[in-house]
Amino acid sequence: xxxxPRGVLTGVHFIDGDHACCEGALAAGARFAAGYPITxxxxxxxxxxxxxxxxxxxxxxxxxELASSIAILGAVWGGAKAFTVTSGPGFSLMMEHIGYxxxxxxxxxxxxxxxxxxxxxxxxxxxxxxxxxxxxxxxxDYEIIALCPNSPQECFDLMIExxxxxxxxxxxxxxxxxxxxxxxxxxxxIPAPDRIRLYPRRHTRKAPGELNLYExxxxxxxxxxxxxxxxxxxxxxxxxxERGYPAMNARAQDRLIGRLQEKIRRAAESLALxxxxxxxxxxxVVISYxxxxxxxxxxxxxxxxxxxxxxxxxxxxxxxxxxxxIRRLAAGARxxxxxxxxxxxxxxxxxxxxxxxxxxxxxxxxxxxxxxPERILEAIREAAA
Amino acid sequence: xxxxxxPVNPVEPFLRAERMPHIWCPGCGIGTTVNSFARALIESKVxxxxxxxxxxxxxxxxxxxxxxxxxxxxxHGRAIPFATGLKLANPALQVVVYSGDGDLFAIxxxxxxxxxxxxxxxxxxxxxxxxxxxxGGQTAxxxxxxxxxxxxxxxxxxxxxxxxxxxxxxxxSYVARWTTFHVRQMARSMQEVFAKKGFCFIEVLSPxxxxxxRRNKMGDGLDAMKFYKEHSRTRNGAPTGEVGLTxxxxxxxxxxxDRDRPEFRDLMRDxxxxxxxxxxxxxxxxxxxxxxxxxxxx
Ligand SMILES: Cc1ncc(C[n+]2csc(CCOP(=O)(O)OP(=O)(O)O)c2C)c(N)n1
Ligand code: SF4
Ligand SMILES: [Mg+2]
Numbered sequence: 001x002x003x004x005p006r007g008v009l010t011g012v013h014f015i016d017g018d019h020a021c022c023e024g025a026l027a028a029g030a031r032f033a034a035g036y037p038i039t040x041x042x043x044x045x046x047x048x049x050x051x052x053x054x055x056x057x058x059x060x061x062x063x064x065e066l067a068s069s070i071a072i073l074g075a076v077w078g079g080a081k082a083f084t085v086t087s088g089p090g091f092s093l094m095m096e097h098i099g100y101x102x103x104x105x106x107x108x109x110x111x112x113x114x115x116x117x118x119x120x121x122x123x124x125x126x127x128x129x130x131x132x133x134x135x136x137x138x139x140x141d142y143e144i145i146a147l148c149p150n151s152p153q154e155c156f157d158l159m160i161e162x163x164x165x166x167x168x169x170x171x172x173x174x175x176x177x178x179x180x181x182x183x184x185x186x187x188x189x190i191p192a193p194d195r196i197r198l199y200p201r202r203h204t205r206k207a208p209g210e211l212n213l214y215e216x217x218x219x220x221x222x223x224x225x226x227x228x229x230x231x232x233x234x235x236x237x238x239x240x241x242e243r244g245y246p247a248m249n250a251r252a253q254d255r256l257i258g259r260l261q262e263k264i265r266r267a268a269e270s271l272a273l274x275x276x277x278x279x280x281x282x283x284x285v286v287i288s289y290x291x292x293x294x295x296x297x298x299x300x301x302x303x304x305x306x307x308x309x310x311x312x313x314x315x316x317x318x319x320x321x322x323x324x325x326i327r328r329l330a331a332g333a334r335x336x337x338x339x340x341x342x343x344x345x346x347x348x349x350x351x352x353x354x355x356x357x358x359x360x361x362x363x364x365x366x367x368x369x370x371x372x373p374e375r376i377l378e379a380i381r382e383a384a385a
Numbered sequence: 386x387x388x389x390x391x392p393v394n395p396v397e398p399f400l401r402a403e404r405m406p407h408i409w410c411p412g413c414g415i416g417t418t419v420n421s422f423a424r425a426l427i428e429s430k431v432x433x434x435x436x437x438x439x440x441x442x443x444x445x446x447x448x449x450x451x452x453x454x455x456x457x458x459x460x461h462g463r464a465i466p467f468a469t470g471l472k473l474a475n476p477a478l479q480v481v482v483y484s485g486d487g488d489l490f491a492i493x494x495x496x497x498x499x500x501x502x503x504x505x506x507x508x509x510x511x512x513x514x515x516x517x518x519x520x521g522g523q524t525a526x527x528x529x530x531x532x533x534x535x536x537x538x539x540x541x542x543x544x545x546x547x548x549x550x551x552x553x554x555x556x557x558s559y560v561a562r563w564t565t566f567h568v569r570q571m572a573r574s575m576q577e578v579f580a581k582k583g584f585c586f587i588e589v590l591s592p593x594x595x596x597x598x599r600r601n602k603m604g605d606g607l608d609a610m611k612f613y614k615e616h617s618r619t620r621n622g623a624p625t626g627e628v629g630l631t632x633x634x635x636x637x638x639x640x641x642x643d644r645d646r647p648e649f650r651d652l653m654r655d656x657x658x659x660x661x662x663x664x665x666x667x668x669x670x671x672x673x674x675x676x677x678x679x680x681x682x683x
């Protein structure tokens with residue numbers, strides 16, 4: 001389906017990533033947001049608060065992130081598309097509801113504009129250190145989808161993808177920005193509404209009385225209904241059967257958890273958004289994501305100038321991790337260099353996927369600023385040697 | 386005569402028969418509150434397709450799963466913020482929050498006071514069994530002084546919350562308390578709140594024979610009924626500051642608060658209309674969520 005024109009600010013804008021993220025959500029049809037102020041993410045909901053009354057929808061500033069992360073889930077079951085926005089400490093408080101959303105298959109988007117941590121850390125400075133938390137932060141086994149934009153334009157574009165994935169797979173999607181991307185101002189082009197493709201809510205076509213709320217369709221994703229439509233369904237965070245009723249035994253657990261993981265694992269290839277350049281003939285491929293990819297670009301250019309054959313692979317989808325692509329890169333290159341604004345998170349995934357086929361060199365950074373390109377260049381040189 | 390021949394429990398049509406038997410212990414008061422709630426649904430003639438029930442976690446939290454309504458068993462303490470999102474996304478729903486004292490006043494206490502402050506149109510029913518039952522009988526913020534719990538083996542010494550006073554102070558439009566002995570009054574209150582706009586709060590004192598009564602040598606469910614009967618005094622309109630509970634003392638019951646405060650959505654609409662005039666789009670008046678896509682498939 002096409003985007004609802006009321007939410008689409010078609011035109012050319014100069015805005016920062018936080019504002020672009022909000023516009024992406026509005027263009028994607030989000031009409032409900034709940035949030036609790038936290039730097040450097042607040043601008044997203046501030047913009048939403050000012051925009052939504054003339055579009056039709058609701059912003060509510062909740063009493064904390066526990067509340068905002070479940071208010072959005074209530075709104076989804078009430079029929080809205082919804083998201084919440086936070087940073088480090090707030091993201092930590094939201095973990096239980098990421099699990100609840102995964103378990104109840106509630107489509108929604110969690111935006112995390114990453115700052116330095118742990119704890120209060122560096123409220124106004126960047127990091128990419130919540131990448132594993134985005135993957136594993138809630139208890140229990142589940143798969144998750146996480147996207148990582150590297151520019152204000154991508155904050156807009158990928159936010160639409162984030163909503164589309166969440167609707168298609170009925171799962172929470174983590175939108176992993178960082179302070180620099182959130183606060184950098186660049187040109188953002190917002191297309192006409194009829195150029196924006198949206199994945200519609202997977203609403204059941206069955207009549208009340210015929211619906212088993214958690215009976216999967218062919219792609220393992222069930223169709224849903226909304227409260228107030230006469231279905232009288234039940235939703236629970238307990239392990240449940242296809243009717244949605246609690247079923248607390250190992251068989252039901254295996255069936256449900258297996259399906260929740262498999263519906264995403266099976267789609268890994270179509271979920272894998274990335275950008276690559278000159279990887280075929282490369283000796284070294286730099287694998288990066290988010291803001292670090294832009295610093296890496298400078299290092300790659302410098303390395304090429306000095307005659308090294310360097311490829312670039314940028315993850316837009318970080319979860320599910322694009323194993324197959326990393327295997328392909330590892331088969332062709334001598335080494336993979338992984339700079340990131342943490343002390344080593346995604347580099348381990350690269351190591352796992354590469355499985356020894358290429359050398360993997362991390363370029364850790366504790367956050368607070370971006371890398372110096374020279375630091376990445378050094379790693380490229382070492383890896384190429 | 387026909388009644389004798391077909392002893393149909395009037396509550397049955399509201400229950401998910403396929404989920405019976407329920408998990409509650411013999412003598413537990415939660416089922417009694419559900420009976421009264423079902424009566425209130427009948428009497429109030431609300432459109433059952435438009436009623437959603439939201440529970441947190443606990444023995445009481447299981448209520449949502451047994452009622453044949455759109456029902457949500459959420460996370461511990463967060464029924465109210467879930468319900469807030471649900472109600473705002475679909476204002477045509479009657480949203481009932483049905484949960485335990487620990488869920489609503491310990492882990493979820495902050496949400497309760499903020500929802501009351503906003504005066505958002507939620508009907509909150511709190512089954513107060515004075516204990517954390519589901520987890521085995523630990524101290525709740527409602528457990529009265531000197532009572533024995535598994536985490537206060539020598540007796541509770543923390544002061545307990547006075548739930549009606551807290552709800553009123555936070556801004557609730559309607560506040561009542563009954564016990565499971567007062568099945569009719571409880572049903573009437575539940576019926577009344579369906580017609581009342583704003584944040585409504587009903588506390589129902591309810592026995593947990595398994596984990597509270599017995600451990601405190603207060604007998605079983607039947608003994609609790611006797612106790613409630615003997616110790617209750619109806620004082621409609623009583624100042625809520627005077628209705629705090631003690632272990633063995635008087636139980637003041639009644640409707641304490643019934644006042645009109647502007648409801649959250651009305652406040653929102655007024656503010657935006659004042660500031661934005663015709664530019665304000667009230668989504669409550671729009672066709673239901675055309676932007677979601679709904680039934681037209683991928
Ligand atoms: C975050 C979290 N903490 C703790 C628990 C464990 N837990 C489940 S129910 C409960 C207390 C329930 O007490 P109450 O709300 O009074 O309900 P009752 O069982 O008495 O009806 C607790 C602590 C949980 N499920 N989730
Ligand atoms: S433990 Fe107590 S509250 Fe829970 S079902 Fe049994 S009697 Fe009721
Ligand atoms: Mg309790």
